[in-house]
Amino acid sequence: MLDNVMEVTTPENIAFQYRLVGPFSRLLAYVYDVLISLLFYVALCFVIYMAGLFIFLPMIIWLGFQSFVPFLSGVFWGLAQIGYFFIHWFYGVYFEARNNGQTPGKRMFGMRVISTDGHSIDAVQATLRNFFRLLDTMPMVTPSLYIAVANPIEWMMLPTFAFGLIVMTISPRFQRIGDLIAGTVVVDETKLRKPNLAVVQEDQVQRLAEKIPGDFVVSSTLGKVIAEYVDQRRYLAHQRASEIAGHLAIPLIDQLGLPPKTDYDLLICAIYYRTYFAREEENPDSKNDHETGAIWMPQGKSIRVSSTDASIPTGIQAPKLSDSNFQMAPAKGVESP
């Protein structure tokens, strides 16, 4: 999760992140594409063959030109080879240019090719990145290196993809040689998982939340760390959970003047509950509901903003208090995202 994202700023002035896809997921999509293109080739051969067998062959025999039969087989092989050339070199080019950066394999495995600047690719980029795949498959080896046979199959070369793998590992955004030359990256586009706010509704939590002083404001980093912790805590045993929570809770207990025997895990949950769930007095302005397209402005005090975030206009500033800048480095064991 550390650097497999790429940040892009849109014309709407929003910075968002794309998730990049690594070499091995892409290999799956590639193998799928190879199978599909083989299928295309077989289908093409089948169509030409059937057309020859059931349309042209009877015609020739009916017209009495028996000597043209070998000619027909020549045409079949010629067309099949030309078809192979175009499928081999232009399969990816066609689909990526036509289909907004997705070959069937990429669509199947939820990926898309985009430009490094976040826009979709054009036909030139699609062509370049697919032509240069040849370099990524190198070095080629013959099976005779491995199989000691009397007559090694000279013409059959197996791609090792070693160059591609090495270049992808070195380049910062998992780009293979073709990607570097065309200026593209492959991003993840799998189905999204709905975000679920972890719910903590136990009475104890609510009771503890009420004991937290009203002037305590959670800074945005602290809020993030706490949310991350509560998300993960259901996978932890209670002892381990309070061990982790302790890093954060011990100084907090001190600061908030709570009884020293307060359960660490419970305290963090209480702060979480207070930050994300507690209903505070309703501001009459917040009744006007959000239409789509309207920019949502936080109303009043319901979501507190620490004073460092003042650059973004808010309705009413959170009251400035002596400790409203409560900041804290993420505790050990609770990794900040």
Next chain:
Amino acid sequence: MNVAELTKKRQPLWTELENLCEELSKRSSKLSPENVNRFSALYRAACADLALAESYHLPPSTVDYLHRLVAKAHNQLYRSQSFRWNQWYQRIFVDTPKIVFNDPCIHLVIILFWGLFLISAFLAFDSYVWPSFAAQVVGQEQLDIMESMYTGFDSGRGSGTDWRMAGFYVNHNASIGLSCFVTMLFVLPGLVTLSYNAVSLGTVFGYMFRAELGDASSNFQNFVTAHGPFELTAIILAAGAGLKIGLSWVKTNGLTRTDSLLRTARESLPIIMCSVVLFCLAAILEGFLSPASSKYLPWFFKGLAASFSSFLLMFYFIVLGFPDQNYDLESERDRWTRAV
């Protein structure tokens, strides 16, 4: 309103945007005008949510979800511009010949290829200066094979075979050309391969033109004449386009290496496509015209085909490519090599 309520309220809108994205990414589907409107409104709303979510206390999982949702919608909003056919006339008949005509890399490849080709052809043909040259370069065994290949050749072949061979040549030769282009990215191995091919081709040509070979020699001439101009030009273009890309990350002209590579790659793509077209034309000639027996088709017609194809090439690269006062090559280059 607290975060939980907000998320609950927004979730249906986000889900709706996601569904519209799914629908848009289906190949054949077209959204109704109302839905397009709705899509853009939802996209703007999601953007706004994301911008604010970063600043206010939305939990990381929701922020992450919003990032991916906006990314997904962004990909549908700014779609690929497929193939723009109307620009192709300008690129094929105006820009490409001018770039090829003025390109130092292609000049270099022409000099290297033809220079080595002609020198070795002369040395192999002439039996006085260096009589054993041909045998030393390609090996006596190889020469004997070539000789016997063209000895019993003149009988002509069935026209079905022509079709088959034309297909074979398209696939085989154009693939070699593209590989040559691609492997030129690492300059030295590419240049070595090019020189090796120039020398060995030249030697075989020179040797096969020797008068003492008699029948084999005339058959050889009969076979190679017609498709020669297209095929040799195609090889040179492929190698030249490759060399351009290969040198672009060595000599960057003030750009960063990656930028220089990206720019040059876009610029050399029309050249390599041109080379693919020439390979296909050459394959058609090589499949159908070249193997025709001299009994049915005198050599004169093959010479005519070669002259005509040379004339076409000269018209394209010299007449269309000649520098023009009104045409500013640099600015045109900028226009179509700039990143999107």
